[in-house]
Amino acid sequence: MTTSTDAPRRTRIQQEKRELILEAALEVFSTNGFRGSTIDQIAEAAGMSKPNLLYYFRRKEDIHATLMQRLLDTWLAPLRELDDIGDPMTELRNYIRRKLEMARDFPRESRLFANEILQGAPRIMPLLAGDLKTLVDEKAAVIKSWMRAGKIARTDPWHLIFSIWATTQHYADFDVQVRAVLGPDRGGDGRFEDAARFLEQLFLDGLKPKN
Amino acid sequence: MTTSTDAPRRTRIQQEKRELILEAALEVFSTNGFRGSTIDQIAEAAGMSKPNLLYYFRRKEDIHATLMQRLLDTWLAPLRELDDIGDPMTELRNYIRRKLEMARDFPRESRLFANEILQGAPRIMPLLAGDLKTLVDEKAAVIKSWMRAGKIARTDPWHLIFSIWATTQHYADFDVQVRAVLGPDRGGDGRFEDAARFLEQLFLDGLKPKN
DNA sequence: CAAATTTTTGACCGATTGGACAAACGTTAG
DNA sequence: CTAACGTTTGTCCAATCGGTCAAAAATTTG
Missing domain, CATH: 1.10.10.60 (Homeodomain-like)
Incomplete structure (x- = not known):
């Protein structure tokens, strides 16, 4: 060989x-x-x-299958990088930033994935309940340990991960709507930086006024 | 007549x-x-x-068009109800709650809408840049006034609305994935209550520990 | 160069699609 | 009862679909 x-x-x-x-x-x-x-x-x-x-x-299906197989690996890379050792708050901030960058740089991959899930994930269901669930459970445990150590507020780690996925991928999957609503002036290239700033604040401090 | x-x-x-x-x-x-x-x-x-x-x-298109036309009205109802007068923090909390309830009770409508946007919104683009943008701009102004009054933290109102849409609709559009990841035990009917609790905390206080 | 192998294409096929149409059927008003 | 009108269906059609196949063209190998 x-x-x-x-x-x-x-x-x-x-x-x-x-x-x-x-x-x-x-x-x-x-x-x-x-x-x-x-x-x-x-x-x-x-x-x-x-x-x-x-x-x-x-077959047409073979193309799609090959595409999905590759996709899932690169798509979950940011979550895999979530590190047990680093400072929890910055780890999460970096994860959000990386996910948002992927939505910006690989919108087609995001939409391909979204299309599949939306229609019931008929072709990748086993992967979701298998590899994906395993990875998420693992990282949820890490997050939970951070909570126990008092490093971040106590919440549901799974739903926390969902919310990060939802908010970041939104800028790829619903890009047309985002640009339409923001209009010609604010919907330009700067929208991802605005989103990054907003998400950072949301996930760190929430909406409650400071004083 | x-x-x-x-x-x-x-x-x-x-x-x-x-x-x-x-x-x-x-x-x-x-x-x-x-x-x-x-x-x-x-x-x-x-x-x-x-x-x-x-x-x-x-024609097939006529069915879809009729469906979309009705949908947009009911779908934006919660945002329309966002009231200038009420207490800002509870208004936002109620809006998030209502949106999450819609994701739970009308997942098909959510997915229909998501499908359309995902594929570039070829049939409802004018509505997005028209009625939708107008409504969002209007509510963004309301939110902005709350910020000026010091009732909620200062952020980008548009991206705030996006994040509420993203996090709530996620539970309808990505339902299959959510259930697969949560597994048989936690993915049951209780997942919406868990989501509600999590989202409330996220939007109010963020993740920073209280200590 | 010539044979073997890989790559490309035009022509074709059965199945499915959105939609047309006229005839049959049902209902209601006079 | 019957004429008019609204509803339903079987049949058909052209276009498009995923996929096959044999043969031509290009490339590699000896």
């Missing part, structure tokens, strides 16, 4: 073309959902004919 | 059947998205034949 990976052996051109297809599919799937997307659309976005695309991925 | 409404005149049976279709369409659209849903599915869910359904709604 020259290159020993679990993945089936592939030529250089296969690697490239598969990557091209996945990139195109991410674009199409994330804006139209799985059923709303056609192989023709993906093929055209990838600059090749439909039969050619089907030469690299036998 | 006996009944003078803007809507075209309709017989009693037409009213009923249209309502039946809209109810069925809400179910189907909210779980499959617009393009992922078929007229046959909706017709079957409504207990009638496809041509019969098309007698009441000429």
